[in-house]
Amino acid sequence: MADTTLSRKDRRAKIAKASKIYGIKGQESLDLHEAYRALNQNDVKRAVQLAHPITKSHPKSVHAWVVMGGAALAQREGKTAQAFFQRALDFAPSDTGALVGLAKSFVLQADPYEAVSTAERAFAAGADEIGLARLYAELMSEMGRSQAATDVLAPVALRLEDPTLCMRLADLLCDYDETRRAAEWLERAWRIDPEVEAHRIARLRAMVYLRKLDQANKLADELLADPSVKDRDTVIVYKVMILRTTNRPEEALKVAEDHEFASPARYSEMRGVMANILQDIGRSDEADSAYLEGVHAGGTNLKIAKAYGVYLMRRGDFENGATYYAERFEKGQRGHVPYENSAPENLEQVKHLRLIGEQGIGDQLALLSLLRLAPVELDKIEVSLVSDKRFVKALADNSFGFSVVDKKDFLAQPQVLARNELVYIGDLARYLDANNTERKQGAWVKPDAARLKHLRDKYLSLANGAPIIGAAWASGSILGHLRSVTLQDLLTAVPEGALVVNLQYGDRTADIAAARKARPDLTILDDPEVDQMTDLAGFFAQIAAMDRVLSIDNTTVHACGVLGHPDTHVLIPTGSECMWYWGETESRDPWYGNLNLYRQTVLGEWEEPLSKLRQAVCP
Incomplete structure (x- = not known):
């Protein structure tokens, strides 16, 4: 395969260079170089003609086997490609080209678990193949493993500086509500290439997620005023979200109604946003219609189906609510954990039940209470919760008797299990009905006794006879300010001289x-010994050490619920920001049975519930 256009000297130099790259001498090194080039040009036949003889003359040549594997991939021969790439790895176990190819061969063979496992080996070895990164992201998302995917892809995205991958990483983070981290990747995509329309809109999303709402509103208006912007639907969705978040509901509804949507998916999303706004201003019947239209406008919209489900369950329609709520997962995820697994006929006959955690810490605590309603004889079967590592110690002493397995470890290791053993904890909502709501109530977690005593003794010493009051007042979500109050406002319900312990994260x-400065009569303690973001067991013990807890609706109150804290008081927002666990009217919480609720009547206005809270705790 000599190149006759080269001089003898140039040819010798080219062979010497190729020999260093490919590890074999002479003309065959140039043949390998040409084989790679032919493969990149999709000339599979020529690539094979050049590489196949080298697998005979130099059977330990990794490059020859990689070319043969690439040719098999091009012909969509997954099994053959696997054999070639594995042959290369026999001689070079960390070769990135062989690992990338092997991962793709498993995709062709419809083996997603081996595909993602091998992709992770490739990335750990330093692979920077953008195609595999995107494929890995899609597979992990379909498998419900977005959180694990972000950990793997973050260093790859930093190396590649590919804006599309940055945006995909942001979407994965949004899958499990890590919007602040998502904002960093959206900003990065925009910085890499700020002129692309999608990246300009990504910057808008980042501003919304970071609650830079004045800047976001200005940018949204700039994008809408720019006639070159084609994806106006997406900009309008975020414009309406900004207006809702800044408590301008009527203006938000008008902007939404005046826009002519081109995308059914965006129209569907907007109907869901409008349903939330309509709830915020007390127009619930219209909200019901908006949800239904959103669910069906562009095919079933999973997020809106979930939102409609929880809306119905908050209103007490548990049967229909659970049906819509069950549609919250992608088809791929449901393929691994079918809704049917939570049905009575399955739960009554499984020997080992593996509950899969979903959503945030507070939601998981709430949903686990549903075990009291499910047809499961907990004392006769083995039950494990696959969830956040922080739960391992925090839930070690739970009355249900389940063990906790770190979700990352569970997903990283091959598991021998029957598919019917897996159940999402939220699927147990199917057992709710208006006649059995009280059965799920009551404490089911005990704090670590030694840590509780240690913290209680410490706080008693600092309080010097005054009450010990825990306080949590802020939410960090996109709409978190709608459920948040200032610490100073919350402290108006604290008696003079009290010890106030910070239970707020961040x-x-x-x-x-x-x-x-506002309340010099109080001792306000920010205890560095406990960090709920890393130490839930310590946080549970800290809560149990309080005489009283005052909080907005966040993880703190769910912890108080499962611990059975006897003196907990919760400020509840109105409208769609009222979580479905709390119903619509009760002053005693209907979920755990031990929390005192103080409800808003107008979104954004807290004086009325704060006044009722003060009357209750400072008569």
């Missing part, structure tokens, strides 16, 4: 400093 130094 850095709240500024909030606490302002509160200390």
